[in-house]
Amino acid sequence: MGLISLDEAGGRSAACAEPVPGVLELPLVEADGRVLAEAVVAPIDLPPFANSAVDGYAVRHADLLPGAETRLPLLGRTAAGDPAGTLGHGAWRVFTGAPVPDGADLVVMQEDVSLSGDEVILPSPAKRGANLRRAGEDVARGQEVLPAGRRLRPRDLGLLAALGLERVRVRHRPRVALFSTGDELTEPGQRLRPAAIYDANRAMLRALLARAGADVVDLGILRDEPAELERHLRAAAGACDLVVTSGGVSVGETDHVKAALSACGSLDLWRVAIKPGKPIAIGEAAGTPFIGLPGNPVAVFVGFVFVARPLLARLAGTVDEAPIVFPVTAGFQHRKKPGRREFLRASLERRDDGAVIARRHPGEGAGSLASLAQSDGLLVLAEELEQLEEGSSVPFLPYVGLLG
Structure with missing residues (x-):
């Protein structure tokens, strides 16, 4: 399979799923982050009197x-x-x-x-x-105030409470199976054996999935054994609405996830034109949507927010809103190969003249977790760009806009 664009990957991942069926009624105190199953119509004027x-x-x-x-x-x-x-x-x-x-x-x-x-x-x-x-100048009785598919936020709950609503009808959250793959992985808290590393991706992905509105079924670490991977993929697919893995989707001799997926389902696309995060597998396992993310943590993060998140939004019955990009001034030079969209971790500082300057984190590798934790967001370098000059304008995506 050749490289596909990031926009196509996000669109195709979302298109491979349908919203999870089922509706439940929850009190407002439990509804933050849930997706509305139906539009809310104001039962009273707001304010109710002049x-x-x-x-x-x-x-x-x-x-x-x-x-x-x-x-x-x-x-x-x-x-x-x-x-x-x-x-x-x-x-x-x-x-x-x-x-x-x-x-x-x-x-x-x-x-x-x-x-x-x-x-x-x-x-x-x-x-x-x-x-x-005046009565009804904020909201008129009978007016639609929130549409179906809206992911509820604290300010939405305030509006619903002001209208006297105690409960709200929401969609079921998608149930997501999560596991990491790799013989080198060890659970945090256990003794680190020689040549092993702690599994950081699952901790990050659990939090990302929860913020995206999913109920996570954590299946732990799976070893690099094709038969075991296939068996666990089938079992997870039968119990969940989406299966997410990290590791094992590249071209190494011990990368068996793609083969296991093909044995129990299909691999629809692989290799996205981004850096980091090129090896991302999208398909279905035993009829359930599947996303296989790379093993490097920065690639996992980038792949999740741009490829997995649109699919999760579709499963949840909402639409993934494109994050807001704003221009900043590059405080460094950078050369890249054309053909892939590149994401650089950067922190922002404000000069005395008010200009916002982006400083690249020194940890450049896709395995640098410190570069994620110690930066403010991602600089976006377009596919056709070859040279980013210091002082030029560059698009910036703050992490706060990517995590919901």
């Missing part, structure tokens, strides 16, 4: 003298939680969030008002509607 946006005095615009101060009698007082009064010719003391009296069409801030006995002295007229929040 109220004051400030501490001040509610009046009728028609009672104010044009271009001059106005003296009006103080007719009443309403605090938040009190029932609304009815305004005649005069002023009504109101506090922030309190219902404005019927008939009032503006609120004058208390800082702009003076008192003289039982009279309120108001400045020349403010704009009609000033400092007044």
Whole structure:
């Protein structure tokens, strides 16, 4: 198989799956990060009644003298939680969030008002509607406020709570089987035998999968034995909605994952035109979508956020939103071979003139976990680029925008 573009790989990975079936109803306190199964329609107006946006005095615009101060009698007082009064010719003391009296069409801030006995002295007229929040001006009853397929965020939950909703209908989360492959791997916490390394990829992938809204079934470390790999692939495929592995998808003599996948399913694409992360296997194991990520940790991270995440979004019943890229100034030179999209780990610093400068992390290799942990995001070098000059503009993807 030849190299395919990153955009094609992400699109084809998402296209190989259907949303996980099933809907459940959850209380709002458990719904953060879940995907809405149906659109939410506002059952009430928001705000539900006209109220004051400030501490001040509610009046009728028609009672104010044009271009001059106005003296009006103080007719009443309403605090938040009190029932609304009815305004005649005069002023009504109101506090922030309190219902404005019927008939009032503006609120004058208390800082702009003076008192003289039982009279309120108001400045020349403010704009009609000033400092007044009308019923339904934020959300009107019957309005769709959140669409089906929306991944709920804390601010969404605040909106739903303001509408009086205690529970919400969401989709089931995809169940993802995860394992690492390699005879050299050892579980963290165990004694490190000679020529072995600790399995870092699974810890990172568990967290990435959880942030992407998956329920993770951690299957541990599998040895480089073709029959064992095939057996575990079949078992995982029968119990989960997606199988994700790391390691064993390159061209070495002990890289058996592709062969095991072909024995129990199919390999649809392999080798993506990116650096790091070229050897990424996408296919199906016993009818279940499969993604095989490389063994090097940086390649695992890049492959996950650009290839695996779109597939997970599809399984979850939502759409993977393209991360926001913003330009920064390169604080270094870099030469690359054309033909692959390259991702460099970089940290940002702000100069005295306000310019944002990207400094490349010194750990350049695809195995450098420190370069991920000690940088702010990824610089994106286009396929056709050969030379990045210091001082030139370069696209930057902050990690915060890649992890949901």
